[in-house]
Amino acid sequence: DVKVTQSSRYLVKRTGEKVFLECVQDMDHENMFWYRQDPGLGLRLIYFSYDVKMKEKGDIPEGYSVSREKKERFSLILESASTNQTSMYLCASTPSRQGTDTQYFGPGTRLTVL
């Protein structure tokens, strides 16, 4: 089974802190994604990556950056956390760029910024 793990289930940070969210997949998938999930808005794509050291902006990249130094690991970085970044963050991966592929999700990190 594909497994996508995220470093923390719950995280509490203060405004202005630098925050790292880590995601690891164990099935050699090419593509990885970061979403945030908010009530009434569904999931919105923040950033994605098709290969090591590659990244592309999603629909809401402002205030975020990413890093993919190894194929299995995709990190989301909040350079200076703000209260409006309080949300559930979900990581996902797919084996290829075909639109028919299933995306495999991690369990999510619920981030609270005080």
Place this chain on the structure above:
Amino acid sequence: GNSVTQMEGPVTLSEEAFLTINCTYTATGYPSLFWYVQYPGEGLQLLLKATKADDKGSNKGFEATYRKETTSFHLEKGSVQVSDSAVYFCALTSYNTDKLIFGTGTRLQVFP
């Protein structure tokens, strides 16, 4: 642009009731359509999918048919169980990308 619209919840049902969650989409080309489910405290997982018109996806008693003429992909189950209580997301990928576009989600609550 591409978008997905699904019915607002919560949907509240008694066990063994019939379930329909409506989903319609707007997309250029020929999208693939998905239903993902999120159980309490977990990430999303694929429930079913359909990749071309008139395809029917099915899994765990759930079904959805890709209707191009009505741009719909409604989720149905004949007899729900308490364990089906979750949030259900309709989503699509358009023909030239693997980026998922999600609906806002529909919470289903099933009571014994």
